[in-house]
Amino acid sequence: MTTAISGIELANQIKASFAEAVLEGDERAVILRSEYLTQVASFLKTTPGLEFDYLSHVTAVDYLDYFEVIYHITSLAHNHSAVIKVKTPDRDNPEVPSVASVWCGANLQEREVYDLMGVTFLEHPNLKRVLLWEGFPGHPLRKDFLTLEGKSPWQTIEPLEEGHHVL
């Protein structure tokens, strides 16, 4: 059985190395300051006893006044898992450092979050849209997406040449 390490316990361990990094830690997750994310990530990956070498998934939730980026991490060696979260207060320009340099599995998933939720991952190697086409207006998983000027995204594709669309 995979043991879920509680956020409080993990928060204490992180605080020992990065006093400033932890915003809060509850039963489920640790909430980090976004500027410390990359350092904490590599700390979590390399520290003996933790060794979270496997990034299960990355996702984000739109809480209207802020975004929460969520990382489910697992250690295959110790068979335990944990959840870390980062909040982005700035709704218009949400930015989070990328963890793709620590876990390269984050590469595609961060692109997906960027594509659908509009969270920019700083220093991501290849931050492009992945499921939608370049030039798609808006980010559909945001809660305010459908109020986008009252226009369906399909109406925004402009024909490039006669009869040809480039998607």
Added chain:
Amino acid sequence: MSGAGIVIAFWVLAITSVGSALAVVWVRDIFRAALFLVLCFASVAGLYITLNADFLAAVQILIYAGAISILLIFAIMLTRDTRSAGRSTYLRNPAFLIALLLFITLLFAVLNTDWQAVAQVGTEPSTTAIAQLLFDKTKGFVLPFEIASVLLLVAMIGAIALVKED
């Protein structure tokens, strides 16, 4: 085989071969030029057949139309930009000069050769005759033949050694 058929075949093949040879020179598209060259080779093979030289015809098809043209096509394939390959280059004038010189030499040779016309085309298959000529123990060309093969082998091994990576 009747005379009339041979004559008709000769003229058709002759016009095709000369025409396609001219097309090789004039056609801008280098790939089409190569295809015309194949046509030229094939019609020359046809000419051999009208002369009852069937072995030679088969060899002509096999080596020229089959192998040499494939080599050309490989070269075209490796060419960077074939669409602009037909454009004139700065080598145009020297090339013209050399071609003219060659043409004059050939013309001179053609006019000065005493062509021996044979009244009747041989009707026997020529395969055995060619083999006799090549491999006859006393007046054959076994040694030159073998030397040529060794030369080709050496060239092949050399080519392999040149492009071998390590």
Added chain:
Amino acid sequence: MNLWDYIYNLANIRDRITDWANGLFVGWVVYLLIALVGIVAILIFLVPSLMAFIWIERRLVGRFQVRYGPNRVGPFGILQPVADALKVLAKEALTPADADKWVFWLAPVAIFVPALLVYAVLPFGPRMSFADLNIGILYVVAISSLSAISVFMAGWSSNNKFSLLGAMRAVAQMVSYEVPMVLSILGVIMLAGSLQMSHIVQEQLDRNVWFILIQPLGFMVYFISAVAELNRTPTDIMEAESEIVAGYHTEYSGMKFSLFYLAEYTNALAVSAIISTLFFGGWGTAPILDKLPPWLWFIAKIYFFFAILVWMRGTLPRLRIDQLMGFAWKFLLPLALINLFVTGAEVLVWEEYDLAAGWIIPSMVIINFALAGILIVAWTKLFQLRRAWA
């Protein structure tokens, strides 16, 4: 001559027509007429055979794949090729906008002509060739080498990257496999002492031995290289469906595509025929059923080898291009060369002791089969050592 004589050897029909025409027309008309008769005869064989082949392939592959295969059109789905043909005829013949139109239209024709020309020299029975050229097998090799150009024409003119990739592979593969193929044929030529197809068959019948028995290695090399030239699985890299869509004929549709399709079957038929001629005694009969006409035997052999081709297609995965090239140059070529040396020595022995010596052929059969077995196993082992994962 009664009716059975005409059926037993169809050449008698031709002779009868010649006699009749000689009395009526001048020489060149007769010449043309006989040629026409020959062409019609070949087409009478070829067209139903192609349809039968398509049907056999689809049926057999269906059985291999635990399904029924075509079984709706006509009894046992036997009219399926007709339905296929009608469908193909009704299809639109597309030409890509950026294609080199002349070459694009010419390529299907250019691939079909050599496929058809090969049939001129196939010996369907005694005296039953359209043109029994004395360079027979050389003619076959020469003509079939032309199809590489047609394939490249198709691939190049389509202006499609998959087509071009397919064409590049096709040219590389065809050039490579031509070498072992010709070398393996040489063994048979040396034994028969002739290039003429009918002479090769007659030699086997006179000596009472099919050349497969003396040339097992040559047969193996020829069979594999011929299959490679046919571009059917496991060597169909030039039209590898799962990799480059359909290779050189990706852009072809309708009748133009079906010409490629038919040319493939025509070539398969020709290869089966050549295998039967060179290695399996051509029209030679088996002792019990020798009352049947020789041409029926020949056709039966063709169908047998075609069934083997279908079997291979239904079973094996495809090789990669470098493996295929390596196989031709590192495996088939050395074996073909060794086979050539051994055959040369054997021909000398053969000429030294005349045929009357009963022990010659059996001992040659044993030696050759043993040699083939040892060489194949040894070479395979050598190959495996070089493979990275072994």
Added chain:
Amino acid sequence: MSFKTEPLVVNFGPQHPSTHGVFRMIVSLDGEVITDVEPVMGYLHRGVEKLAEERTYLQNIPFTDRLDYLASMSNNLAYVLAVEKLANIPVSPRAQYLRVIMAELQRIASHAMAVGSFLNDAGAFFTPLMYMFREREKVLDLFEMTCGQRLTYNYMRVGGLSHDIPPEFLPALGKFLDDMPGFIDEYEQLLSENEILLARTKGVGILPPQLAINASVSGPILRGSGVKWDLRKADPYCVYDRFDFDIPVGKAGDSYDRFWVRLQEMRQSVRIIQQAVAQLPQGEVRSQVPATLRPQAGEAYAHIEAPKGELGFYLVSDGSVAPYRFKIRSPSFINLTPLREMMVGYKVADAVIILGSLDIVLGEVDR
């Protein structure tokens, strides 16, 4: 000696026989050697995650069918597990066992398709695919017997299953279980020692274990690289901790190992189903759950070992009838992460083999 050659950029897809749907790889070639790969996806993007935010928890189950449409049962299972975790809903033992049986049957069917189409990519002319279809057909017949559907089952419910199995199911399943090991033996004989297949797949598309873990790949691809990680053992859900089975792992991490792992997993699935059938208890298959479920505000992540890897659902509830956030951790999508690293340096023909060995389903990649 080196030649300067022009790279050839080829678009594999979005319409291509070997991309298993509308997937596109922009492949740069130097001759036949791959120098760069860029996957392009989204051609089948239907916005399931957005749609699910508008529908109740029950209404979302059919959406999950259409993710990995070759393994709908597994998708159903992962989703209902997540909802049950979110709303704390108990599940009866019989339902648990039946869920395991269905999930493992689904694994056999999905792996059969994976192996079959992998061999098709390797160039076998449809024969292995048809054989594998034959086996999958038997599983589909069983599913049809259970829920009337052959592709999108919609069988699992929050708190159990939509209904119990019919009486003729268990005998039919027994016959299937008796036959299946023999068939797997046959396929192993036919396939895993085929010289051409070995030459094509051994040493092709090597994914080292370190990279595999780092790139978050899961399922047979992770195990093919030699990492012994299977959520059925590592984090048992349903009643997987009551069964005895092995986790097959590869050695080299090449395409062959991934193929081999799938074949072996089919065998292990048969073992699990046999044990599950033997232990199958009687009882209800569905607990009382309100049709408009309103879980309390919170979040839950449940994952299962789906045929293609770790399939997870991350649900956030705000206390209403619809999930506030519905995130699918789709294995096919994340397994594409190391695609470039796996392909560069191999030949074009290997590209389709490598992609085939990843066994992606575009319904799940694009969602």
